[in-house]
Amino acid sequence: MMNMLDVQDVVKCFGTTIALDHTSFSLHNNDFLVLAGPSNSGKTTLFRLLSGLERPDSGAILLNGVNIGEREGGARKVALVSHKYGVAYKLSVYDNIAQSLRFRRQSKKMVDQQVQSALEILELQHLQKMHMRQLSGGEIQRVMIAKAMVRDADLYLFDEPLAQLDPHTHHRAQQAIQMVHRLKGAISIYATQHPTSALTIATRLALIHQGRIQQIGAPEEVLRRPANLFVAEYLHQPRFNQVPASVHATDTGYLIQADGFSFILPPAWQAPLAQLANQAGVILGIRPNTILSTWTPSLLDASGYIHIPTQITHIDHLMGKWTMQLRVGQQTNLVAELKDIYHPSLQAGTHIEIGLHPDDICLFHPTTRTLLLPPSG
């Protein structure tokens, strides 16, 4: 059966706090949405609404056509994995996982088979008789994933499931989540403040801020074309470079002039650039990993790259990745992330030339801070 989640213009307030502010999005079949956003942005509120623990003030949530919250049992098809809710501390690990199956009056043997299989996949067999109270944070997270795994849900919600796990446990728990998603073939949503590590699993990526979905799309698209500077700043590590530039109409297109470099945009940019107030300029957004070093031979030949002379002001090396602070023009600082480019002469003070492709540069409106795009996108 085709799964479909449709969140339609949902509003949820707590007193004067607007926790969700006209939120709409839809997901299909095998979508794995990573929902990223800072603390208090509305992630948990959305999950509580999706699992029927709260009702929206207005708007609707449809899961396979059934309005969650309005119809009795509508939310039973939703499995919520959270260390904040649903941990039965008085019960054993085994009973926590078996709880929802017993509720369904399955035979003891069938319950046992499913619980044992989940215990095995999450490497929890040795802990099955323990009480939840006796477990570490990471073990509790894994039990909650196992608990979701035995459910037969149409929607799986993982609320910050890997917070505070050590790297090894984090990796194992993430694999378990991926496995639940693949086995069930259902829609999953994974809410987190730290989206980077989850992006390998994501088919969709959304950014939520102040109760509003800022952008939702394919992860690569959201990373490459952030809808606004909040999204860009939140997602990019190291820092998303922001460089003010002026815009001048010329015979061949638009000359974008920044401190230390310039380039021409084709006439197709007329419409988005017309939104700018006279002489307001734009903000250029440059992702650190789109900056290339021009001693890469293929780049020297490639056409269309802007070559920019720079001076290294600081350099850091971590596991094959070089993070460089570069001085461009009179007073512009860029952060560049370069891979596998070891060269003994690379140190603070060295002059290097970098290459930047105009297609990799995003333009943002200086006051609304939203992305400007030519009509073809």
Ligand SMILES: Nc1ncnc2c1ncn2[C@@H]1O[C@H](COP(=O)(O)OP(=O)(O)OP(=O)(O)O)[C@@H](O)[C@H]1O
């Ligand atoms: N039951 C409640 N009563 C009052 N205010 C609430 C309630 N639940 C949430 N809020 C408020 O709604 C806003 C959104 O909170 P929410 O818990 O959804 O954020 P979050 O993105 O999950 O944050 P975190 O990442 O820290 O868990 C916050 O301002 C919060 O204080």
